[in-house]
Amino acid sequence: MGKYWNMPASLAYVGVLGFVLVGSLWLEIVLRTHVIARWPRLVLVMVLVIWPFLIWDAYAISQGHWFFDTSRILGIYLPGDVPLDELLFFLVIPLASILTLEAVRSVKGWPVGDGADQGPVEGEQP
Amino acid sequence: MTYTQIAVVAVIVTVLADLFLFRTKLVTKKVFWVSYAIIFFFQLITNGMFTGFGIVQYDGDAIIGSSSPAEGAPPFLGDGRISFAPAEDLMFGFSLVLLSLCLWVLFGRWGLSRRPTAGPPLWRTVRKGR
Numbered sequence: 001m002g003k004y005w006n007m008p009a010s011l012a013y014v015g016v017l018g019f020v021l022v023g024s025l026w027l028e029i030v031l032r033t034h035v036i037a038r039w040p041r042l043v044l045v046m047v048l049v050i051w052p053f054l055i056w057d058a059y060a061i062s063q064g065h066w067f068f069d070t071s072r073i074l075g076i077y078l079p080g081d082v083p084l085d086e087l088l089f090f091l092v093i094p095l096a097s098i099l100t101l102e103a104v105r106s107v108k109g110w111p112v113g114d115g116a117d118q119g120p121v122e123g124e125q126p
Numbered sequence: 127m128t129y130t131q132i133a134v135v136a137v138i139v140t141v142l143a144d145l146f147l148f149r150t151k152l153v154t155k156k157v158f159w160v161s162y163a164i165i166f167f168f169q170l171i172t173n174g175m176f177t178g179f180g181i182v183q184y185d186g187d188a189i190i191g192s193s194s195p196a197e198g199a200p201p202f203l204g205d206g207r208i209s210f211a212p213a214e215d216l217m218f219g220f221s222l223v224l225l226s227l228c229l230w231v232l233f234g235r236w237g238l239s240r241r242p243t244a245g246p247p248l249w250r251t252v253r254k255g256r
Contacts, residue, residue, distance in 0.1 A: 012179060012181050013176070013181050016172055016175045016176055016181070019171075019172065019175070020168070020172055023168060029248070030247065030248050030249075031244070031245065031247045031248070032244060032245050032246065032247065032248065033244050033245075034241075034242040034243065034244055035244075037242055038239035038240075038241075038242070039239070040238060040239050041230065041233045041234065041238045041239035042230075042239075044229075044233055044238065045226055045229040045230050045233065048229055049222070049225055049226050049229055052225070053222055056132065056136070056218075059132075060129060060132070060188075063188070064185050064188070065128070065129040065184065065185055065188035065189075066129070066182055066183065066184050066185070066188075067182075067183055067185075068181065068182055068183070069180050069181050069182075069183065072179070072180075072181045073181070090222070093219070093222055093223065093226070094222070094223075094226035096165070096168075097161070097165055097222075097223045097226050097227055098226060098227065098230050100161045100164050100165050101157065101158070101161040101227055101230070102244040103161075103244070104157055104160050104161045104164070105157055105243075105244045105245065106244040106245030106246065106247055107245070107247055108157070108160070109245070110155070110156050110157040110160075111155070111157065112152075112155070112157055112231055112234075113150060113151065113152075113155065113231055113235070114230070114231040114232075114234025114235050114240065115234055115235045115237065115240055116234060116240045116241060116243045118243065
Protein backbone atom coordinates (compact mmCIF):
# COMPACT_ATOMS: atom_id res chain seq x y z
CA MET A 1 0.00 0.00 0.00
CA GLY A 2 2.78 2.37 0.97
CA LYS A 3 4.36 2.52 -2.46
CA TYR A 4 1.25 4.14 -3.94
CA TRP A 5 1.59 7.16 -1.73
CA ASN A 6 5.37 7.42 -1.86
CA MET A 7 5.44 6.38 1.80
CA PRO A 8 7.66 3.61 3.20
CA ALA A 9 5.74 0.33 2.89
CA SER A 10 6.61 -0.46 6.53
CA LEU A 11 4.23 2.33 7.58
CA ALA A 12 1.22 0.66 5.92
CA TYR A 13 -0.18 -0.85 9.12
CA VAL A 14 0.29 2.26 11.24
CA GLY A 15 -1.03 4.28 8.31
CA VAL A 16 -4.38 2.52 8.72
CA LEU A 17 -4.27 3.43 12.43
CA GLY A 18 -3.60 7.02 11.36
CA PHE A 19 -6.79 6.86 9.30
CA VAL A 20 -8.70 5.73 12.41
CA LEU A 21 -7.23 8.57 14.48
CA VAL A 22 -7.99 11.20 11.83
CA GLY A 23 -11.52 9.82 11.59
CA SER A 24 -12.19 10.00 15.32
CA LEU A 25 -10.02 12.60 17.11
CA TRP A 26 -11.91 15.59 15.64
CA LEU A 27 -14.88 14.49 17.78
CA GLU A 28 -12.97 15.65 20.87
CA ILE A 29 -13.14 19.24 19.60
CA VAL A 30 -16.29 19.46 17.49
CA LEU A 31 -18.54 17.32 19.69
CA ARG A 32 -16.71 18.14 22.92
CA THR A 33 -16.49 14.48 23.84
CA HIS A 34 -14.02 15.30 26.65
CA VAL A 35 -12.42 11.87 26.37
CA ILE A 36 -8.84 13.18 26.13
CA ALA A 37 -9.78 15.71 28.81
CA ARG A 38 -10.64 12.73 31.06
CA TRP A 39 -7.29 11.09 30.33
CA PRO A 40 -6.74 9.27 33.66
CA ARG A 41 -9.88 7.22 32.98
CA LEU A 42 -8.84 6.69 29.35
CA VAL A 43 -5.34 5.57 30.31
CA LEU A 44 -6.69 3.07 32.85
CA VAL A 45 -9.01 1.56 30.20
CA MET A 46 -6.10 1.27 27.76
CA VAL A 47 -3.72 -0.25 30.30
CA LEU A 48 -6.24 -2.99 31.14
CA VAL A 49 -7.98 -3.72 27.85
CA ILE A 50 -4.80 -4.57 25.92
CA TRP A 51 -4.00 -7.73 27.91
CA PRO A 52 -6.65 -10.25 26.82
CA PHE A 53 -6.11 -9.18 23.20
CA LEU A 54 -2.31 -9.30 23.35
CA ILE A 55 -2.56 -12.82 24.80
CA TRP A 56 -5.08 -13.83 22.11
CA ASP A 57 -2.82 -12.28 19.46
CA ALA A 58 0.27 -14.11 20.72
CA TYR A 59 -1.62 -17.42 20.78
CA ALA A 60 -3.11 -16.89 17.30
CA ILE A 61 0.32 -15.96 15.90
CA SER A 62 1.90 -19.03 17.54
CA GLN A 63 -0.80 -21.25 15.99
CA GLY A 64 -0.55 -19.53 12.61
CA HIS A 65 -4.18 -18.34 12.66
CA TRP A 66 -2.96 -15.07 11.19
CA PHE A 67 0.33 -13.60 10.10
CA PHE A 68 1.66 -10.33 8.77
CA ASP A 69 3.28 -9.08 5.61
CA THR A 70 6.61 -8.23 7.24
CA SER A 71 7.30 -5.52 4.65
CA ARG A 72 4.17 -3.62 5.74
CA ILE A 73 4.71 -3.49 9.53
CA LEU A 74 7.23 -1.55 11.61
CA GLY A 75 9.43 -4.59 12.26
CA ILE A 76 9.50 -4.17 16.04
CA TYR A 77 8.20 -7.14 18.03
CA LEU A 78 6.90 -7.63 21.56
CA PRO A 79 7.26 -10.88 23.53
CA GLY A 80 5.18 -13.62 21.86
CA ASP A 81 6.20 -12.34 18.40
CA VAL A 82 3.41 -9.75 18.52
CA PRO A 83 4.23 -6.82 16.23
CA LEU A 84 4.32 -3.40 17.93
CA ASP A 85 1.73 -2.35 15.32
CA GLU A 86 -0.75 -4.71 16.98
CA LEU A 87 -0.28 -3.13 20.42
CA LEU A 88 -0.91 0.27 18.82
CA PHE A 89 -4.10 -1.19 17.29
CA PHE A 90 -5.26 -2.31 20.76
CA LEU A 91 -4.72 1.27 22.00
CA VAL A 92 -6.18 3.19 19.04
CA ILE A 93 -9.39 1.15 18.63
CA PRO A 94 -10.49 1.60 22.28
CA LEU A 95 -9.78 5.34 21.99
CA ALA A 96 -11.82 5.64 18.78
CA SER A 97 -14.63 3.55 20.31
CA ILE A 98 -14.85 5.69 23.44
CA LEU A 99 -14.75 8.87 21.34
CA THR A 100 -17.68 7.50 19.30
CA LEU A 101 -19.71 6.59 22.39
CA GLU A 102 -19.18 10.03 23.92
CA ALA A 103 -19.91 11.72 20.57
CA VAL A 104 -23.29 9.98 20.38
CA ARG A 105 -23.91 10.95 23.97
CA SER A 106 -22.91 14.55 23.25
CA VAL A 107 -25.52 14.83 20.48
CA LYS A 108 -28.33 12.65 21.83
CA GLY A 109 -27.90 12.84 25.60
CA TRP A 110 -28.84 9.18 26.02
CA PRO A 111 -27.94 7.59 29.38
CA VAL A 112 -24.73 5.56 29.54
CA GLY A 113 -24.85 4.53 33.19
CA ASP A 114 -21.49 5.91 34.34
CA GLY A 115 -22.87 8.12 37.10
CA ALA A 116 -22.75 11.30 35.00
CA ASP A 117 -25.92 11.04 32.94
CA GLN A 118 -27.73 14.31 32.48
CA GLY A 119 -31.32 13.72 33.59
CA PRO A 120 -34.13 13.77 31.01
CA VAL A 121 -33.16 13.30 27.38
CA GLU A 122 -33.70 16.25 25.06
CA GLY A 123 -37.28 16.18 23.79
CA GLU A 124 -38.54 14.42 26.92
CA GLN A 125 -38.43 17.58 28.99
CA PRO A 126 -41.81 19.26 29.57
CA MET B 127 -8.97 -23.86 19.07
CA THR B 128 -9.59 -22.17 15.74
CA TYR B 129 -9.97 -18.43 15.26
CA THR B 130 -13.70 -19.06 14.68
CA GLN B 131 -14.11 -20.84 18.03
CA ILE B 132 -12.08 -18.29 20.02
CA ALA B 133 -13.98 -15.40 18.41
CA VAL B 134 -17.38 -16.86 19.35
CA VAL B 135 -16.20 -17.50 22.92
CA ALA B 136 -14.81 -13.95 23.14
CA VAL B 137 -18.13 -12.41 22.12
CA ILE B 138 -20.06 -14.55 24.62
CA VAL B 139 -17.61 -13.87 27.48
CA THR B 140 -17.61 -10.12 26.81
CA VAL B 141 -21.40 -9.90 26.69
CA LEU B 142 -21.68 -11.94 29.92
CA ALA B 143 -19.07 -9.69 31.57
CA ASP B 144 -21.03 -6.61 30.47
CA LEU B 145 -24.27 -8.00 31.92
CA PHE B 146 -23.18 -9.83 35.08
CA LEU B 147 -19.55 -9.03 36.01
CA PHE B 148 -19.31 -5.28 35.42
CA ARG B 149 -23.11 -4.84 35.34
CA THR B 150 -22.59 -2.03 32.85
CA LYS B 151 -25.40 -3.55 30.73
CA LEU B 152 -24.29 -1.67 27.63
CA VAL B 153 -25.83 -4.28 25.32
CA THR B 154 -29.24 -3.24 26.68
CA LYS B 155 -28.66 0.47 25.93
CA LYS B 156 -29.54 2.46 22.82
CA VAL B 157 -26.40 4.61 23.14
CA PHE B 158 -24.22 1.51 22.74
CA TRP B 159 -25.93 0.11 19.64
CA VAL B 160 -26.00 3.46 17.83
CA SER B 161 -22.29 3.94 18.66
CA TYR B 162 -21.53 0.38 17.56
CA ALA B 163 -23.33 0.91 14.25
CA ILE B 164 -21.01 3.87 13.52
CA ILE B 165 -17.95 1.92 14.67
CA PHE B 166 -19.04 -1.10 12.56
CA PHE B 167 -19.16 1.01 9.39
CA PHE B 168 -15.60 2.27 9.93
CA GLN B 169 -14.47 -1.18 11.00
CA LEU B 170 -15.45 -2.52 7.58
CA ILE B 171 -13.22 0.14 5.99
CA THR B 172 -10.21 -0.48 8.25
CA ASN B 173 -10.60 -4.28 8.12
CA GLY B 174 -10.76 -3.92 4.35
CA MET B 175 -7.49 -2.00 4.31
CA PHE B 176 -5.70 -4.45 6.61
CA THR B 177 -6.77 -7.53 4.66
CA GLY B 178 -7.39 -6.18 1.14
CA PHE B 179 -3.79 -4.93 0.98
CA GLY B 180 -2.58 -8.18 2.55
CA ILE B 181 -1.08 -6.50 5.63
CA VAL B 182 -2.71 -9.26 7.71
CA GLN B 183 -3.31 -12.72 6.24
CA TYR B 184 -5.19 -15.76 7.55
CA ASP B 185 -4.84 -19.53 7.62
CA GLY B 186 -7.85 -21.25 6.07
CA ASP B 187 -7.71 -23.97 8.76
CA ALA B 188 -8.47 -21.38 11.45
CA ILE B 189 -11.37 -19.49 9.82
CA ILE B 190 -14.71 -20.21 8.10
CA GLY B 191 -13.31 -19.24 4.69
CA SER B 192 -10.13 -20.29 2.95
CA SER B 193 -6.55 -19.02 3.36
CA SER B 194 -5.56 -15.56 2.18
CA PRO B 195 -4.14 -15.87 -1.34
CA ALA B 196 -0.36 -15.54 -1.70
CA GLU B 197 -0.89 -12.96 -4.46
CA GLY B 198 -3.63 -10.35 -4.65
CA ALA B 199 -6.63 -9.64 -2.43
CA PRO B 200 -9.04 -12.21 -0.96
CA PRO B 201 -12.74 -12.00 -2.00
CA PHE B 202 -14.43 -8.73 -1.03
CA LEU B 203 -17.57 -10.62 -0.03
CA GLY B 204 -18.14 -14.35 0.29
CA ASP B 205 -16.01 -17.34 1.32
CA GLY B 206 -16.56 -16.32 4.94
CA ARG B 207 -15.30 -12.79 4.30
CA ILE B 208 -16.91 -9.38 4.63
CA SER B 209 -15.02 -6.39 3.21
CA PHE B 210 -12.00 -8.68 2.50
CA ALA B 211 -11.71 -9.64 6.20
CA PRO B 212 -12.79 -12.92 7.79
CA ALA B 213 -16.17 -12.66 9.53
CA GLU B 214 -14.27 -13.63 12.69
CA ASP B 215 -12.59 -10.20 12.64
CA LEU B 216 -15.99 -8.59 13.23
CA MET B 217 -16.40 -10.72 16.36
CA PHE B 218 -12.85 -9.87 17.48
CA GLY B 219 -13.67 -6.19 16.96
CA PHE B 220 -16.99 -6.43 18.76
CA SER B 221 -15.37 -7.89 21.88
CA LEU B 222 -12.54 -5.30 21.82
CA VAL B 223 -15.02 -2.43 21.45
CA LEU B 224 -17.51 -3.74 24.03
CA LEU B 225 -14.81 -4.48 26.63
CA SER B 226 -13.28 -1.01 26.13
CA LEU B 227 -16.64 0.71 26.56
CA CYS B 228 -17.55 -1.45 29.58
CA LEU B 229 -14.33 -0.46 31.35
CA TRP B 230 -14.83 3.20 30.42
CA VAL B 231 -18.33 3.19 31.92
CA LEU B 232 -17.22 1.14 34.94
CA PHE B 233 -14.42 3.53 35.90
CA GLY B 234 -16.81 6.46 35.49
CA ARG B 235 -19.19 4.77 37.87
CA TRP B 236 -16.30 4.36 40.29
CA GLY B 237 -15.87 8.14 40.13
CA LEU B 238 -12.68 8.32 38.05
CA SER B 239 -12.66 11.35 35.69
CA ARG B 240 -16.45 11.45 35.63
CA ARG B 241 -16.30 15.07 34.47
CA PRO B 242 -16.24 17.06 32.24
CA THR B 243 -19.10 15.16 30.64
CA ALA B 244 -19.56 15.04 26.87
CA GLY B 245 -21.08 17.93 24.98
CA PRO B 246 -22.65 20.12 24.00
CA PRO B 247 -21.57 19.89 20.34
CA LEU B 248 -19.72 22.98 19.14
CA TRP B 249 -22.47 24.00 16.73
CA ARG B 250 -25.09 24.28 19.49
CA THR B 251 -23.05 26.85 21.38
CA VAL B 252 -21.56 28.70 18.39
CA ARG B 253 -25.08 29.52 17.23
CA LYS B 254 -25.76 31.10 20.60
CA GLY B 255 -22.67 33.26 20.18
CA ARG B 256 -20.76 31.79 23.11
